[in-house]
Amino acid sequence: MAISLSKGQKVDLTKTNPGLTKIIIGLGWDTNKYDGSSDFDLDASAFLLGGSGKVQSEQDFIFYNNPSGAEGAVVHTGDNKTGAGEGDDEQIKVDLSKVPATIEKIDFTITIHEAAERKQNFGQVSNAYVRIFNEVTDEELIRYDLGEDFSVETAIVVAELYRHGNEWKFNAVGSGFQGGLAALCANFGLNV
Template identity: 35%
Template sequence: MAINLQKGQTIDLRKNDKGESFDLSQVTIGLGWDVKQKENGILGKFFNSNKEEEYDLDVIAFLLDANGKVANRGKDLVFSNGKKVGLHAGDVVFFNSMTYPSGSGTSNMLFPEGTPKYTMQQKINQLLNNGELIVHTGDNLTGEGDGDDEQIIIKLDSLPTKIDKIVFCVCIYQGVARKQQFGKVENAFIRACDKNNKEIAKYTLSNSPDLENKHSLIFGETYRHNGAWKFRAIGEPLQTDNFVDILKTYIN
């Protein structure tokens, strides 16, 4: 049975206190959320205006060394139209650099909108079989539907020893400008599943006043400790809606 984590709680990913063991050769970090309904009364329901404007939440993973820093900031990738994308193929996995180590897939080109799930799974398997150690499965623009809204798949046991910790954060795209904030997000969770899709642990955010007017969130982290992989629930809300502001704290 999966462990329901509390803020600040740390667990061993390999096995739990009930003696259950997990296969960390491939771990899926899944994140999900819903947006609260407006309370506009019966007229709001009649005109279908109860739903908040769609939120675009982006999941980012910072790969840290033993000093707690992002050692490789990647490079600039320049498209034929002159558009430049930074942080490509470095130690940051996000919507413009969706795999590690190659960074394959930019500007959501890895999985264009409307890609069938079967096709996505085939592509993910191909990437993992071809040597990618981490695959970001794409950008869900709304958070609608059951289950995980975004996933980051990690070959945890195969990661090079230079990667000592992975920090997972979520940012609301243009949250400040759109006045969108985590106080309006509910049922937000992060969970870890092993290669056999056995859920190891899940951390769900309660409706907390700390989330009001915050546009990003450090959700959790996995890290090495005495030869084992641990997971810690963090749940630290931040004012910024730009993950680069968070990244600055992990750069020498």
């Protein structure tokens, strides 16, 4: 049975699941009905962060156009342009045993593609969640439902995995940003 978290909660991932190495981070969402003419295209990404809390290079920003990083330890499985249907809308696979020691945190984010041009924000999104499940057994381990706390934000840091000694922990972040992908990238040390 999965552990359900609230914003700000942290939980051990590998300590409570000995031998766990291959996980999948599933991100999902629905869009509310609105009067706009454009479809919503939400995108999941991962930022691989060093000790400074910043990426060390552009290769540490994992998304649909740069789907693999950390020497293949982190892989984005593809872009879902509509979010239609049940289950995860986008997934990122992580092999914890292969993440280079220089990477201390992996932050998972969701952004709205062309949010400003399409006049879209997270106030128009519902049922957003992140979950972690064991890639080998398909068992869901952790789930964080973001709730309806957002309005004008166009990017969200959903959660992060971080090293704690030899173990990995999970933090339900739920922090929103205005300014979309550019603001998010600047926060993590990238210029777009």
